[in-house]
Amino acid sequence: MALLRRSSTLLRPLSTATTTTPSLLRxxxxxxxxxxxxxxxxxxxxxxxxxxxxxxxxxxxxxxFFRDMALMRRMEIAADSLYKAKLIRGFCHLYDGQEAxxxxxxxxxxxxxxxxxxxxxxxxxxxxxGTLVEAFSELMGRQGxxxxxxxxxxHFYKKEGGFYGGHGxxxxxxxxxIGLAFAQKYSKEDHVTFALYGDGAANQGQLFEALNMAALxxxxxxxxxxxxxxxxxxxxxxxxxxxxxxxxxDYVPGLKVDGMDAFAVKQACKFAKxxxxxxxxxxxxxxTYRYHGHSMSDPGSTYRTRDEISGVRQERDPIERIRxxxxxxxxxxxxxxxDIEKEVRKEVDDAIAQAKESPMPEPYELFTNVYVKDFxxxxxxxDRKELRTxxx
Amino acid sequence: xxxxxxxxxxDTALSSTxxxxxxxxxxxxxxxxxxxxxxxxxxxxxxxxFSGLNSRGRKAEPLITNAVATKAESPTAxxxxxxxxxxxxxxxxxxxxxxxxxxxPTVWVLGEDVGHYGGSYxxxxxxxxxxxxxxxxxxxxxxxxFTGMAIGAAMNGLRPIIExxxxxxxxxxxxxxxxxxxxxxxxxxxxxxxxxxxxxPGGVGRHLGPEHSQRLESYxxxxxxxxxxxxxxxYNAKGxxxxxxxxxxxxxxFEHVLLYNIKERIPDEEYVLNLEEAEMVRPGEQxxxxxxxxxxxxxMQAAQTLVNKGYDPEVxxxxxxxxxxxxxxxxxxxKTHKVLIVEExxxxxxxxxxxxxAIDENFHDYLDARIVCLSSQNVPTPYPGxxxxxxxxxxxxxxxxxxxxxxxxxxxx
Numbered sequence: 001m002a003l004l005r006r007s008s009t010l011l012r013p014l015s016t017a018t019t020t021t022p023s024l025l026r027x028x029x030x031x032x033x034x035x036x037x038x039x040x041x042x043x044x045x046x047x048x049x050x051x052x053x054x055x056x057x058x059x060x061x062x063x064x065f066f067r068d069m070a071l072m073r074r075m076e077i078a079a080d081s082l083y084k085a086k087l088i089r090g091f092c093h094l095y096d097g098q099e100a101x102x103x104x105x106x107x108x109x110x111x112x113x114x115x116x117x118x119x120x121x122x123x124x125x126x127x128x129x130g131t132l133v134e135a136f137s138e139l140m141g142r143q144g145x146x147x148x149x150x151x152x153x154x155h156f157y158k159k160e161g162g163f164y165g166g167h168g169x170x171x172x173x174x175x176x177x178i179g180l181a182f183a184q185k186y187s188k189e190d191h192v193t194f195a196l197y198g199d200g201a202a203n204q205g206q207l208f209e210a211l212n213m214a215a216l217x218x219x220x221x222x223x224x225x226x227x228x229x230x231x232x233x234x235x236x237x238x239x240x241x242x243x244x245x246x247x248x249x250d251y252v253p254g255l256k257v258d259g260m261d262a263f264a265v266k267q268a269c270k271f272a273k274x275x276x277x278x279x280x281x282x283x284x285x286x287x288t289y290r291y292h293g294h295s296m297s298d299p300g301s302t303y304r305t306r307d308e309i310s311g312v313r314q315e316r317d318p319i320e321r322i323r324x325x326x327x328x329x330x331x332x333x334x335x336x337x338x339d340i341e342k343e344v345r346k347e348v349d350d351a352i353a354q355a356k357e358s359p360m361p362e363p364y365e366l367f368t369n370v371y372v373k374d375f376x377x378x379x380x381x382x383d384r385k386e387l388r389t390x391x392x
Numbered sequence: 393x394x395x396x397x398x399x400x401x402x403d404t405a406l407s408s409t410x411x412x413x414x415x416x417x418x419x420x421x422x423x424x425x426x427x428x429x430x431x432x433x434x435x436x437x438x439x440x441x442f443s444g445l446n447s448r449g450r451k452a453e454p455l456i457t458n459a460v461a462t463k464a465e466s467p468t469a470x471x472x473x474x475x476x477x478x479x480x481x482x483x484x485x486x487x488x489x490x491x492x493x494x495x496x497p498t499v500w501v502l503g504e505d506v507g508h509y510g511g512s513y514x515x516x517x518x519x520x521x522x523x524x525x526x527x528x529x530x531x532x533x534x535x536x537x538f539t540g541m542a543i544g545a546a547m548n549g550l551r552p553i554i555e556x557x558x559x560x561x562x563x564x565x566x567x568x569x570x571x572x573x574x575x576x577x578x579x580x581x582x583x584x585x586x587x588x589x590x591x592x593p594g595g596v597g598r599h600l601g602p603e604h605s606q607r608l609e610s611y612x613x614x615x616x617x618x619x620x621x622x623x624x625x626x627y628n629a630k631g632x633x634x635x636x637x638x639x640x641x642x643x644x645x646f647e648h649v650l651l652y653n654i655k656e657r658i659p660d661e662e663y664v665l666n667l668e669e670a671e672m673v674r675p676g677e678q679x680x681x682x683x684x685x686x687x688x689x690x691x692m693q694a695a696q697t698l699v700n701k702g703y704d705p706e707v708x709x710x711x712x713x714x715x716x717x718x719x720x721x722x723x724x725x726x727k728t729h730k731v732l733i734v735e736e737x738x739x740x741x742x743x744x745x746x747x748x749x750a751i752d753e754n755f756h757d758y759l760d761a762r763i764v765c766l767s768s769q770n771v772p773t774p775y776p777g778x779x780x781x782x783x784x785x786x787x788x789x790x791x792x793x794x795x796x797x798x799x800x801x802x803x804x805x
Contacts, residue, residue: 114548116544145581146581147579147580147581147583148581148582149581150578150579150581151579151580151581155579155580157579157580157581157583157584158583159580159583159584164544164547164548164584165576165580166579166580167571167572168571169567169571172540172567172568172571172572174537174540175536175537175538175539175540175541175543175544175568176540176541176543176544176547176572177544178537178540178541178544179540179541179542179543179544179545179546179547179548180544180545180547180548181544182541182544182545182550183544183545183547183548183549183550184548186498186500186526186545186550187549187550205536206534206536206537206540209532209534209536209537209538210534210537210540210541212532212534213531213532213534213537213538213541216532368582369577369578369581369582370577370578370616370617371577371617371619371641372577372585372587372639372640372641
């Protein structure tokens with residue numbers, strides 16, 4: 001796992017007075033000097049040529065990755081405490097450990113491309129342009145939430161950001177994702193859809209049905225398996241005869257990616273987008289890991305050892321990798337990174353405070369948005385008693 | 393318990409005469425809806441022949457649906473020139489599909505064998521040649537996924553029409569229909585609309601066996617967020633299909649295997665019917681008979697017998713299975729005070745059961761007798777013809793039920 005330090009003629013000369021004057025805002029955030037990094041391991045490919053290990057990036061991007069992942073990590077930890085404080089109820093599936101997939105994917109695509117995922121959707125929502133306040137409000141069931149508080153943790157959506165949710169039933173989002181890709185092809189857009197699912201969902205039949213259709217009609221769909229090795233409490237070797245999820249497409253090419261390395265993810269997604277626009281669907285398997293249990297009701301340690309969890313955290317943590325890269329390239333000091341984390345923490349705390357002030361939904365909201373207010377319908381069961389508008 | 397009804401169409405008074413729709417004319421005009429094309433008086437062809445439908449042993453007689461003339465026919469209805477064109481129900485559906493696909497390029501059809509094969513009941517015949525393989529898409533046999541795919545495409549701006557080759561096959565897609573189709577608009581806080589139409593033939597056919605004779609309206613009726621309609625004549629098939637396609641809500645459109653060859657004359661002009669409205673088939677004063685889809689024809693046969701015996705039933709084709717048109721139904725109940733529901737669903741948990749509950753809840757004070765609901769037996773539909781007949785409600789049973797209902801309340805003739 002050693003990071004290859006490239007001898008660089010590209011290293012930015014450091015300004016001399018940085019460490020002692022915090023008021024001097026180091027302009028690293030706008031620096032676009034290119035930096036070359038290598039992914040941690042090479043890609044493994046099935047039925048296609050893998051992309052190269054070398055990734056071009058910039059200081060700006062590195063720092064953005066760090067900040068975004070720190071924000072996501074902090075949000076998930078805060079959600080954990082809110083859940084234990086009973087402000088978030090029901091199901092809460094946390095994404096910490098898997099942040100590299102979210103930021104890497106976002107860096108490779110545009111907001112016009114679609115992303116659809118299952119219930120572990122908080123960080124992907126943030127990546128797609130969702131705000132912290134919307135996220136926390138939705139988690140706490142308040143009006144300010146992205147789905148007006150009526151969906152909850154598993155139903156984050158952001159139409160303008162191209163984020164299509166947020167689905168509770170395992171595997172059901174993959175045919176929806178194929179449909180999004182179909183619409184893109186139908187309207188002749190040059191965009192793709194990423195349909196994310198987990199290693200547990202990879203055994204769903206509708207996935208293979210959807211893959212068949214996508215391959216048949218050359219739809220610009222990319223199926224991304226976020227393999228965190230556990231389907232709730234069942235390890236992948238106990239659930240799947242063939243845990244090489246990237247090979248399961250058979251005639252559909254696949255790529256196995258180290259999902260804890262944001263640059264590998266970015267490279268793979270870029271490659272996938274180009275491939276999908278020309279040749280049809282592709283499967284990406286992101287080898288990743290979640291530190292929390294499946295959800296807040298799962299301690300996460302009955303089916304795996306604490307040593308395993310801490311081992312991964314030490315060796316493969318995505319934020320640590322970026323931190324080491326930043327320090328190795330001398331783009332920021334340890335203190336500055338810690339300051340960013342403190343800043344992020346404050347941002348999250350402020351967002352939570354603001355979200356707590358958002359009111360609960362009004363009682364009449366029970367009946368809104370059941371139907372589209374098309375020709376005067378609002379909402380009712382078979383007897384129209386709750387009708388609030390005059391029917392045409 | 394008086395129930396206050398929101399008036400439909402702003403100013404119509406609640407007197408029964410205003411609601412009376414002459415046998416020969418159909419009004420689908422709603423004043424406060426400028427976007428809907430106003431429909432014209434449609435002239436119904438006189439005497440629908442039932443030769444294809446009757447169970448064995450029954451002679452096919454032209455049905456005079458209004459033997460007792462209670463209202464003068466409006467002059468336009470008896471126009472000698474008979475405008476419009478005659479076609480079969482599946483052709484009417486095809487016309488509706490064709491017109492909507494032409495009008496809106498985001499409308500597309502998908503299903504098994506809808507394209508090159510032309511549809512297993514010929515509803516989509518010729519559309520693939522006209523619109524291409526992408527807009528009339530032949531899918532592999534994977535109901536769950538292609539329904540999901542269509543819903544995903546609807547989230548992204550298209551308007552799919554999903555055909556289930558037989559409605560029963562859509563049980564495989566129940567998760568997608570319930571969770572994603574019905575609920576997405578709600579759980580996303582209104583961000584996504586799912587303007588899909590899910591259509592297909594259902595109901596009991598001829599010797600098709602239990603798995604191909606299912607009535608799915610009873611399973612789907614609880615799903616929040618969807619609308620359900622059932623067509624029964626070429627006129628309402630085309631009108632409801634167009635309305636369903638134009639609606640922004642997901643609509644499940646129930647057709648019936650045995651009704652595809654019903655012939656009727658329909659207007660040449662474009663018309664769109666109201667999805668939530670029931671149809672007055674035969675106005676009457678004595679008893680309200682509520683029905684839909686194929687049972688409408690059984691009821692009309694029974695009505696013929698009843699009229700000859702001197703009864704005056706009011707027959708309403710409810711058409712909209714979710715939500716119920718309690719306005720039309722309510723006005724009828726207030727007039728006749730007796731209700732008979734005739735449906736093809738199973739007795740347990742069918743549409744009739746919900747309708748009974750809804751009517752009782754809202755109009756209990758207007759009823760002189762308990763609501764009678766005639767439904768199919770709670771058994772899988774057997775293959776042999778005689779047994780298959782017995783699972784359904786046949787006209788003699790309807791006649792007996794009306795006679796008993798009238799006798800029990802002491803009002804006859």
